């Protein structure tokens with residue numbers, strides 16, 4: 001179990017009946033089941049090879065976890081499931097899965113590999129709200145984890161763009177990335193430079209606010 005999977009598990013509650021879609025080798029589902037961290041857990045994946053490895057891992061762990069071969073929720077008709085984990089895929093796959101989520105799913109634990117600002121905006125457009133967001137650092141990379149619900153939560157331009165993450169180092173990292181991009185943009189590309197200067201300024205505001213908290 002790596003830090004990212006442990007952090008995903010920390011978003012799960014005892015009362016939840018969880019589907020770990022995009023389960024790959026079922027590490028998260030096995031961890032949840034073995035440690036009895038939720039009411040029940042199911043595992044699914046679109047890829048038969050990944051799912052076969054998941055099934056083997058479940059078998060050697062001497063656990064009982066039902067698995068599904070499915071593109072998101074397409075082949076899943078289990079009304080007991082109320083929580084879904086969608087992790088380790090890109091924003092477009094996250095949205096594709098969410099768009100077919102049945103109404104019994106109340107809680108979404110999401111970790112997208114990319115396009116976080118776009119994902120936040122698209123979630124809001126679909127009336128999904130980010131209740132909590134965290135980043136964790138694992139194997140030299142930051143991973144964003146969102147707890148998404150259907151219950152309204154306030155957003156603004158900055159939280160949609162940068163998240164609601166209370167992590168000083170993460171925003172310093174984003175700011176440093178912006179500075180490096182800016183350094184490579186030719187002086188004549190004024191608008192492109194202004195865009196990144198604005199990002200640096202906005203990130204500075206967030207960093208200051210977190211330091212004062």
Ligand SMILES: C[S@@+](CC[C@H](N)C(=O)[O-])C[C@H]1O[C@@H](n2cnc3c(N)ncnc32)[C@H](O)[C@@H]1O
Pocket residue numbers: 021022023024025044045046047050070071072086087088089093097111
């Ligand atoms: C990198 S693994 C992620 C494993 C684990 N969830 C994690 O976060 O570390 C991505 C998995 O998502 C699966 N996947 C991609 N698109 C999917 C979809 N539409 N429905 C279900 N699984 C999908 C892939 O087959 C692959 O096994």
